Amino acid sequence: MPSPILRRALTEPGLRPLPERAARLLEDLDAPPRLAAHLRAVHDVAAELVDWMSRRHPGLAVDAEAVLFGAATHDIGKALHPAELSGPGAEHERAGHGLLRERGVEERLARFARTHASWDDPGIGVDDLLVSLADAIWKAERVTRLEQRLVEVLAAASGQAEWEAFMDLDDICDRIAAGADGRLAFQSAYPAAGGTESIA
Template identity: 75%
Template sequence: MRSRALRGALTDPGLRPLPERAVRLLEDVGAPPRLAAHLRAVHDVAAEIVAWVDERYPAVGADADAVLFGAATHDIGKARHAAELSGPGSEHEGAGYALLREHGVEERLARFARTHASWNGPDVGIDDLLVSLADKVWKAKRVDDLERLVVGRLAAASGEEPWEAFMALDDLCDRLAAGADDRLAFQNAYPT
C-alpha cells in the first residue's frame, strides 16, 4: 500500500501521469513522494520534447516510449540514496540502473538511470540526450554542451544548418523553461 503523499505525487492533477510500469516500480521500491513528483515533472517536459522532435525532426528516429520511460525512472536510484533528493551526488545513477535491472527492466530502458547525467559517452544516443535535456530544462536550467549535442543530432538528421536547429531548440527550451516555477512548486509540495 502506498502512502497518501506518494499517491498524491503520482496522481494529483497538474502534470501528465507516468507510464503505469514506472508507477508500479516507484511503488515497489517505496519511492519518496518528492522523487515521484520530480519524475512526473521531468516526464511531463520529456513528453513535450519528444512530441516536438517527432513533428519537426522525425528523421532523428527518437524512440518516444523509451524517452518517456527513461524520464519517468532516470532518478529511481534516489529511492536508495535519499540524501541526493535535496543535495548533490551521483550514487543514485548506478544504484538506479541496478534497481531497474533487478526489477526486470531491460537494458535499453534501464540505461537512462546511468546516462542522464553524463551525455558524452560513446554509446549515448539521441534518446539519452533527450532524457538529459528534459532533466535540465524542467527547472529552466540550460546546459550549452548538452544542447550543442542535441543540435548536432537534429541538424545531421534533418539536413538543416546547425544554427537553424539551434534556433528551433532554443525556442523550445525557452517555452519549456517558462513553466519551471509551476513544476518546481509541484515537486516541492511533496515530502522527501
C-alpha cells in the same frame, strides 16, 4: 502499500501521469513523494520534447517509449540513496540502473538511470540526450554543451544548418522553461527524506 502522499504525488492533476510500469515501481519501493513529483515533472517535459521531435524532426528515429520511461525513472536510485534527494551525489545512477535491471526492466529502458548525467560520454544517442535535456530544462536550466550536442544530432539528421537547428531547439527550450515555476512548485509541495530542498 504506498503512502497516501506518494499516491497523491503520482496522481495529482497538473502533469502527465507516469507510465504505469514506472508508477508501480515507485509504489513498490514506497519512494519519497518528492522523488515521484520530480520524476513526473521531468517526464512531462520529456513528453513535450518527444512531441516536438515528431513534428519538427520526423525523420529522426526517436524511441518515444524509451525516452518517456527513461525520464520517468532516471532518478529512481535516489529511493535507495535518499541523501541525494536534497544533496549532491551520483551513487543513485548505478544503483538505479541495477534496481531496474533486477526488477526485469530491459536495458533499452533501464539505461537512462545511469546515462542521464553522462550525456557527454561517447556513444550517447538522441534518446539519452532528450532525457538529459528534460532533466535540465524542467527547472529552466540551460546547459549549453548538452544543447549543442543535440543541435549537432538534429542538423546531421535533417540537413539543416546548425544555426537553424539551434534556433529551433532554443525556441522549444524557451517555451518549456517558461513553465518551470509551476513544475518547481509541484515538486516542492511534496516531502523528501533528508531535507526539503529541490532535487537536481
